[in-house]
Amino acid sequence: MVRRRNVRHVELQQGNSMLDMPVPSAIILPGATAEEQTHMRYTAATCDPDDFASSKYSLRPYLMNRQTELFIVMTMYNEDEILFVKTMNAVIKSVAHLCGRTKSKTWGPEGWKKVVVCVVSDGRSKINQRTLKVLQLMGCYQDGIAKDKVAGKDVTAHIFEYTSTVVVSESGEVAQGSSVVCILLDVGTKPTGTSIYELWKCFDRHKGVGGACGEICVDVGRGCSILLKSPLATSQNFEYKMSNILDNPLESVFGYISVLPGAYSAYRYKALLGKPLEMYFKGETMHGGGSDGAGLFESNMYLAEDCILCFEIVTSGRRMIFAWTSLANFYLAFFFLVSSATSNVDSDAFRFIGAGAGAKVFEVFLKLYIALLFVVFIWF
Template identity: 60%
Template sequence: MSEVGIHGAPPVPGLPYNGYSQPNYPPVQQGGRPPMFRDPSGGAYSAARQKMLNRRSVRHVELQQGNLVFDVLVPSHIVPKNLELSEEMTKMRYTAATCDPDDFMHSKYSLRPYLYNRTTELFIVMTMYNEDEVLFVRTMNSVIKNIAHLCSRNRSKMWGPEGWKKVVVCVVSDGRSKVNKRTLHVLALMGVYQEGIAKDSVGGKDVTAHIFEYTSSVVVSERGEVSQGACPVQIIFCLKEQNKKKLNSHRWFFNAFGPLIKPNVCVLLDVGTKPTGKSIYELWKCFDKHSNVGGACGEICVETGRGCSLLLTSPLAASQNFEYKMSNILDKPLESVFGYISVLPGAFSAYRYKALQNGPDGKGPLASYFKGETMHGGGANGAGLFERNMYLAEDRILCFEIVTKKREGWILKYVKSAKAATDVPTTVPEFISQRRRWLNGSLFASIHATVFFFRIWTSGQNFFRKIVLQIEFIYNAIQLIFTWTSLANFYLAFFFLVSSATSDSNNDAFHFLSKGAGKDVFEVFLKLYLSLLFVVTVCSLGNRPQGSKWTYVSAIVLFGFCNIITLWCAGYTIYLAVPHTLDGWKNISHLVETNKTFRELVISIAATYGLYLFSSIIHFEPWHMITSFVQYLFLLPSCETYFFVMYAMCNLHDVTWGTKGDNGSAKDLGGAKKVKGDDGKDVMEVELPTQREDVDQLWTAARSSLQHPPPVEKEHRDAATKQADHDRNSRTNVVLAWVGTNIALIVIFTSTAFTNWVNKHVETTADASFNPYLSFLFIALAGLSAVRFTGSVLYLVFRLFGF
């Protein structure tokens, strides 16, 4: 077979054709094949693999810049027939990296786009751990559709039919022993992976990552259906030997591959996230249109299933759907107007590669971003508990570092037209574990950003932008205070509203609430509230969510009923305050001016729930108010205040990233030995196949395997890691400070002394049980809501005029 380069040119230097290279499979163990090759299709895949084992032979492969790099022919089934064939479409390139990602370029490794001297506009990374073929195909096929859209833009100066050459897709899998084998089948069908090619050592050096490169022209479904794609896609598959967490995966992407690819814009995706067909283009357009944009994110939506079935069957998913929607309607637009988005979601966001680079002193956004990688093991390099929790939200740290980067003036933008759907936790233990990391990381990262707000004055922004950013940091500081005191604020609202509704002064038609039964009900729920707080605190200090599932679920349900009573009492208090005759409504202005209870409650409720409805309508997205609002209200105390916040605060000492065990190397692939060739030069001795048909049969077997559903496997929980005594003591101190602050507020504002002082010094037109602290909460809530709404409207106005 003749060697051809790109468009029929001679082969690219550094990509020699060494014949067809056979994967070096591990020897078959006595008693059956290794567990990693279990075949749910009935043995066809294993039989094809065994045939390859029997026909392998030893070959000598020349070193490339001292590294093991060789090409293998891809299965004949996926070689495009209607395109001008080139080496990148007929051969897959394998590189066995034996270095740390930071030393990748210095160790003289290379990548195909670099060797082809291509300009990369978009560099897309898909990070995964053990996601199955369904989630992987969902994300990969969405990315392929986005690249096809770029190639279809014939009038674009940047894109067009050859636009795929300006896009590189990088899939990074965290740990060879953890990767889902059916996902590897999908990659094999695309030509980006061939089982057994990888070596676990090269010349006595342990391999840290297996890098496969191929320009694929096919689209694969989760059932193994293979079809021709609309355009080729340059794919790099980096299979890390060890499980070293997501930050390490991003370090391979940014620090190992980035300096060679040198992209303009980097797009971050989690496997399982599904961007719509034009989302990646919409994100890129934001960078192309605004030269000062250092980062941008789109709208993360909840994958609701066919006909929104998930929202109807899972209140937890519906609550998250509402939360995501309101964040995308109110919070993200507000922050985008200011120019600083506190967090660009790692599931779907983009950064300008130039904005991420460190300064000459080695300090900068990427250095700060990857600082957290070494903080969550034993000893944590001397880092304190605060700093380690802060780096649980490394994406927040990255956003802060970009905006405050000295003398560069970068801003962050929200792109509403770039949408992506993602799966959300639907079980309580999974949700609690996720939110524990989010809440702890965001709390401490927010404190860090608030304390170091002065860095915006050296960021290179213009004076007006600095003033605007200063306002945003003040706004964030106020939000931070309310977050810290949320436990007391929710309890006090419950206490005052229910006591107001059951007050002895209520002698109307609903007087039964203040007589006998009403007071008894109030006392029961008040004690229930306090009991739930105690139960959740005790469970959070010692029990894992997986081990106390029903205790946590029961607490969530009871908190939901308490919130329903709170809202009902708020509505009933308003009813008591308004006139009950037609004549009384004629002078409505006098009612608003004189009736403090009516004014504050109505303003507060309108500023919250009315704002949700109105802002959703002006954004033309009101449907979540119908499908998810009730579920959100029911779960509000648990999701926003008591349950998850208490669990997170009580587990500050747990700063793990959820590394799921087995961080070592399997050592089951065999190695490549360095020997002298016939010409006296160093070559690598590897075992390679002799028959081209073997890889075709293995490809066919992989497709057949995907047509059968995988066996159901029981979840095996890893043993809990012991935490240091110092961490537990630090956790205790923070929890005591947090609980003490909230208890102090509760004691002060429910005390008889405070009530008597109010009755003596504060002139009120409402009943005596209506506490002025509740008035303060209502006014503050209305003020913060007004700021959010203003930002949301300004975002729509700016978007309308193209700013």
């Protein structure tokens, strides 16, 4: 059976491909007439993020003249739909909490207009297809409209914009942005009900705070069943507790936290501008294999760009400090990642460990570490 495909010729806008596509009527709220709720906007970017505005690209918050107070970035690779839905639903509940704060000068019933949630995926070919279906169900993605080339230029990013009103259950840097706080959130991390608000409040109360983080908690399951089944999850939970009790509070007193957790942290947008972001993205040029002449010491520094970012913000001369708040709790699905990292290294976030002999070395040290935990437990 031969399928016929409709071909639509789209006129370029100032040399750029930007297209508004209607979404299925089933996901549109009754009475909703705004274009942001009835149409999804697709942009095929052919430039670097630094040249986004100068290349005449635009985003809906800019076109609608909205002030973005919170910019939440959800990063993912090939996480499944269960982890994605857990994280997305937690973000939606946090936004609903912001809208429910009727006495706040910043938030309220229209507070959702000040929040932008950006899902960043490392390539269309690597994303989990079931996760892609969830995004399609929410109206944030449509298949068949993305193009690899525009006017002979390679597309560097596919941008889908939509104001979604759909919540999916578990069963079923742009230059134009002027946000106040940017929150980094990995798929698989579940913020508690008010943690996003507590992080924002930390920046709102203290104008000198350049970065902040909360308390990491391991999702131990019902009745702490995960801790009883997995010694590795138990040890990781102990490490997080010690870090939350000793390391982060003490470093926060001195105004400098050596590294904010990449799974869930927040930065003031103004503190990121300039040299901090420049040094942060410098590591991207090192992936090609020494074209910039980077030595061993410098390459080792960029194995964890978060450390570089914290240091550059503190030394930027803007008198920015870092803070830790115990009220901004979040759960990290660490045990899911570890169990798959030791059994199936091709399908989890620790995929970089499974390269050649490195996986064997990691497995040996992992078993020695678990054995040491049992010895210490029996000794005491």
